Amino acid sequence: MRSYTIREQRPEPEEFDVDFALHGAETAAATAGGPASRWAARARPGDRLTVLAPAVEDNGGVDFRPPAGTDWILITGDETALPAIAGILSWLSPGTRAKVWIEVAHEDDRQQLPTFADADITWIVRDEAAAAHRESVLDALRAAELPEGTPYAWVAGEAGTVKAVRRHLVRERGIDRRAVKFTGYWRRGATEEDLIAELTAGTAASEED
Ligand SMILES: Cc1cc2nc3c(=O)[nH]c(=O)nc-3n(C[C@H](O)[C@H](O)[C@H](O)COP(=O)(O)OP(=O)(O)OC[C@H]3O[C@@H](n4cnc5c(N)ncnc54)[C@H](O)[C@@H]3O)c2cc1C
Structure with missing residues (x-):
């Protein structure tokens, strides 16, 4: 599983756009990227993905929230x-x-x-x-x-x-x-699994404090 941004979503027909940055794809070893980059580099119409995404517009994934008083x-x-x-x-x-x-x-x-x-x-x-x-x-x-x-x-x-x-x-x-x-x-040199493992360990540590 990897995290991506829904760049745009349309109701009819039900579609959304995701822009994948293809790291590693331009080198001779096209496998240098991770699973998401590799998938995107080879994706063809009709390929399938499982997507977990919010069902409402204002959701926890929206992290751009300037407070009142922002100039x-x-x-x-x-x-x-x-x-x-x-x-x-x-x-x-x-x-x-x-x-x-x-x-x-x-x-x-x-x-x-x-x-x-x-x-x-x-x-x-x-x-x-x-x-x-x-x-x-x-x-x-x-x-x-x-x-x-x-x-x-x-x-x-x-x-x-x-x-x-x-x-x-x-x-x-x-x-x-x-x-x-x-x-x-x-993060350079770390997969998303590595990052999630670190975050989870950090949360567990702060819960223990
Ligand atoms: C909230 C959120 C939203 C995101 N939205 C987007 C988005 O819309 N589009 C998008 O392209 N990415 C987006 N990302 C970043 C994306 O999730 C990561 O780049 C992800 O690691 C790619 O997965 P992978 O399977 O290709 O590589 P991984 O298996 O995670 O990593 C494999 C190797 O590739 C390296 N790597 C990973 N990403 C890059 C990169 N971009 N450039 C160079 N080296 C890299 C890692 O350091 C690691 O060494 C988002 C991340 C988050 C947390």
């Missing part, structure tokens, strides 16, 4: 978070100020992200051809001038990057830690 939105993520970022941007109220940094593997991974928000979107391309200009989300964020007022930050993507971005926002930018929603969507 502007800060978002960072990679290609795995792109479907969620697209959803967030399409949902923001007209004129909401948003600063967004998205790291993707290739130039072609850039997408149109329709929004009514006043969104300033920075794309960071990891493309090898652009290696000379390589800049991580964290470097870009460090160099950025942030708006005045009270922010709400939503941070997702590779767990190590997410942790570093959160630390920067809280420690160096002085953003209230309760206003930073952060989620490791995957």
Whole structure:
């Protein structure tokens, strides 16, 4: 079982879209990715999947919840978070100020992200051809001038990057830690089973305390 974002859902006919980032698929060893990436790389019309998904629109999986009094939105993520970022941007109220940094593997991974928000979107391309200009989300964020007022930050993507971005926002930018929603969507060198096992162990440990 692997976690994915429902990018869009339609009632008639009943359909939803999932965007899979195909890690490992472009290397000679197409098996380098995990089961989800491998499945998506070979998927053909008619293939079947078992899906566990929420049945109501406002559900526990919706973790973008800026509190009242938020002046502007800060978002960072990679290609795995792109479907969620697209959803967030399409949902923001007209004129909401948003600063967004998205790291993707290739130039072609850039997408149109329709929004009514006043969104300033920075794309960071990891493309090898652009290696000379390589800049991580964290470097870009460090160099950025942030708006005045009270922010709400939503941070997702590779767990190590997410942790570093959160630390920067809280420690160096002085953003209230309760206003930073952060989620490791995957971790370099760890499968999703590994991550869930860690989370479960963490929960068990805190229940024992
Ligand atoms: C709430 C949530 C929503 C998510 N939504 C999406 C989504 O909409 N689209 C999407 O593509 N992903 C999404 N992800 C991330 C996705 O679940 C992980 O990338 C997942 O690990 C992929 O499963 P796998 O079977 O391909 O690889 P796994 O078996 O989990 O891992 C195998 C190896 O691949 C590496 N790996 C895993 N993911 C990546 C990656 N993206 N890039 C490079 N190496 C990787 C791991 O570190 C590991 O070494 C989401 C995760 C969460 C928690």
